[in-house]
Amino acid sequence: MDQLKTREEILLRMVKSFTENEVAPFDSEIDQTRSYVNNLLEKVHDAGFYSLVTPEEYGGAGFDGRTSAKVLNILAKGNASIAVTLEGHYKSVEQIVKYGNDKLKAKYLPQSADRIIAFPMTEPTGGSNPMGINSHAEKHGDSWIINGDKIMITNGGLAEIYCAMVKTAPTELSFFVVDQDMDGFEFGKQEKFLGLTGCPIGEILMDNIEVDEYHLLGKVGMGPEIGNSAHDDARVLMGAVLTGIMEHQLDIVSEYATQRKAMDTPIIELQTIQRKVADMTIAKETTKLLYQQAAIMKDSGQDYEQEAAMAKAHGSRAAVKSGDDALQILGGYGYSLEYPVEHLIRDARAMELAEGSVEKMRTEIALIEAKSRV
Amino acid sequence: MKIVVGLKQVPETTNVKINEKTKNIDRRGVSGVINKYDRNALQTALDIRDVVGGTVIAMSMGPNDFAVSLQEALSLGADEAVLLSDRAFGGADTLATGYVLAEAIKKIGGVDLVIMGQQSVDADTGQMGPIVAEMLGISQVTYADEIQPKSDNELRIKRYDDNIEQEIIAKTPLMLTTTGNAGKPEYVNVVEIKNSFEKPLTTWTSKDMPVDSNRLGQSGSPTVVRRIMSPEPKERAGKMLSTDATKAAEELAGILHEENLLAEED
Secondary structure, three states, X not given: OOHHHHHHHHHHHHHHHHHXXXXXXXXXXXXXXXXXXXXXXXXXXXXXXXXXXXXXXXOOOOOOHHHHHHHHHHHHHHOHHHHHHHHHHHHHHHHHHHHOOHHHHXXXXXXXXXXXXXXXXXXXXXXXXXXXXXXXXXXXXXXXEEEEEEEEEEOOOOOOEEEEEEEEEOOEEEEEEEEOOOOOEEEEEEOOOOOOOXXXXXXXXXXXXXEEHHHEEOOOOOHHHHHHHHHHHHHHHHHHHHHHHHHHHHHHHXXXXXXXXXXXXXXXXXXXXXXXXXXXHHHHHHHHHHHHHHHHHHHOOOOOHHHHHHHHHHHHHHHHHHHHHHHHHHOHHHHOOOOOHHHHHHHHHHOOOOOOOHHHHHHHHHHHHHHHHO | OEEEEEOOEEEOOOOOOEOOOOOOEOOOOOOEEEOHHHHHXXXXXXXXXXXXXXXXXXXXXXXXXXXXXHHHHHHHOOOEEEEEOOHHHOOXXXXXXXXXXXXXXXXXXXXXXEEEEOOXXXXXOOOHHHHHHHHHOOEEXXXXXXXXXXXXXXXXXXXXXXXXXXXXXXXXXXXXXXXXXXXXXXXXXXXXXXXXXXXXXXXXXXXXXXXXXXHOOHXXXXXXXXXXXXXXXXXXXXXXXXXXXXXXXXXXXXXXXXXXOXXXXX
């Protein structure tokens, strides 16, 4: 028996069953109430999802990038918000694994089984332009004093541990790990966003938080590298989430178009509908191939920055367009708040902005491509 | 208590394909899952073990890829697993399958309780539990809905049959089949999957048990499948009546009259 393959198969069987029973039936309610109803987070925690990518030596399951992306693909078909909550956690865990010193890993990785970790970078003055941020850390003896506010954090308010990007000199970016139990840590306001409404987006306020040296992620000045690494990992997972959203759209459209009749003919027989369903299918499949290719490259130690950017840039626009096609096919039902199609467009739209705008993706994709050919 | 749970790996899809030549289920290219009623059987066994102590052994007969479902059972909490796999077992009907399962249970020895799901969702016969019980010569209770251990060798079992609730006190050795109400199947914990590989999963072939080769596989299967077809999906027969109660009553009376469902007045 191939142990790794069997482990993955058992895991994916569970995730499918979990999604069908605990997630999908509550999709619209999660969207409308802006909360994880039916104790979903508790169930996600109890099934061990938080530990999926945490290495085995720290009590986790240690699944690779390809498997974790597949898990989010399946979950997102049931509800994209919960998949994005886990995406934010997984990418944060992965950066602590990659860049954390032994003491930091020993402190926070075992906690990742029970506490969500977030990765705040954005501030009112800087997001895609990281040098625009104002948060800063100053060294005092063997410790650092951190000040500043972070906004629009995925899982902000829900997460208990934060890998925060701050300036350690006017042109030097670094990351520190802080948590909600520290003096000077406070939660700020919660955002009310258009889509992915189940996933909390909020602020944290850091007022003279004092941390020991080992809370520094990597080394001083490694902020840009760590930030890019987190983006790359997040973008692979977002490609998977977007694939799940498109699979959900296709499920709805396929059922509707085979049952709904126009002049005694199921509308799936009409070429105008077929063209839309075909385009949706191609969009879903290309996004799936892109995220899986990026994940395979990541797991085999290759550079996957461009593939990750393509998965997100292509997938996010494709899922919005695919949602628009789905809405058009369902007509008035598609436009109704009682049916899930409209919120799937709102959910997908978030990912044209999060983890770097699609415009920024295209710059990265173009520069990597051009550089590789010169 | 030593408990054996029979598990069947069934196609994930409800759209089961049949091999036209052999009239058997075509499992090629279809991913498998544990039969849903067998999940109830497994959970029941785990719950009983957790109260009275003992061992839960998951057992399945089938090709090598059925081992994934047994590994899943180990991840869910079973202590050991046995896969009965041999080319000679291939093409078995319920009688030949029951024979192999019963022989394997005899080989384990000292089994107090055998639990299986009420039926498989692919073949749907519901025969396996009773056949194994007969071959082992032990008592059986089928379609059990609620099972509570009363003592180390007694179970209190509730079953609902044609709106009659029965409560049975049964002594081991015993065979139970469980409905979808028995036990509350839990999800595999993500972290427990890897730990399950430390538990024993053994494969037994026909050489590992004292079996009569004439009773194995196709040669041991008296069942002849003449024809298999998928039932045509039924069109919905419902009729929409007016939302106004008076009008709806008039329309309903009219329909009943047209269908000759109303007795004529004298």
